[in-house]
Amino acid sequence: MLNQSAALFEEQDHVIIASQLAGFIPNFQTNFNSTSPLEFPINMHQPCKSLAANLMSTPLPSLEAADQPLPTKQKDEFIAHFAGSQFLSLQRSPANYWAWGDLMSDCMSMKVGDHVGVSPLKMKKIYKGRRKVREPRFCFKTMSDIDVLDDGYKWRKYGQKVVKNTQHPRSYYRCTQDNCRVKKRVERFADDPRMVITTYEGRHIHSPSHDNDDESRSSIYQLNHFFS
């Protein structure tokens, strides 16, 4: 049984859904005011997605406003929706919109206690350099002895790399379906090798193979279809 706790984010659609983010980001500073992780069951993802999409659908503020917090009203709506739940507050700016993926990537290799955050200067550099559209990405972390989780799709490994400051190599996979450009990266969490971090990039243009009906109902299958 997969551990369903996960941290998910998708940049292209402005959807940011976080669960157990504190596990990825030891200290919330600069752009994140978090006191405790946000947690919700897997079947709450769709309402969360709608809410977050609505929240994030207003035009991006000007670059000069990059360091300004999310308008209080929007933040309050988000907080209200999760009243009674542990809550992660989000601040939105054009810079950290682009920085989400990078920040998350940075966090993968960080040690507990490291500072996490993006300086205003770095944020503006990231924003300036990322005007091209990037494939949507999301990642999640699971407790598993198996590196490559069966997600219903067929993958071919095309590379492996030792990442700096980590003991475990990162593996690169591509979907084997013709014309499908989806990729995924699989690596062990540096601070806790029992955890597997899987990062998906792109969207499948086909349905998963249904070799195993039980698998098609699994949580990981639902995770993939959340973004399809």
Next chain:
DNA sequence: CGTCTTTGACCTGCGC
């Protein structure tokens, strides 16, 4: 024999 994995080389982007 076809498919998949491994792995060193190469490419690219970024920081200094």
Next chain:
DNA sequence: GCGCAGGTCAAAGACG
């Protein structure tokens, strides 16, 4: 411009 690190390629080997 240079060096480093991450990402990708592709030839060779393993496996069924």
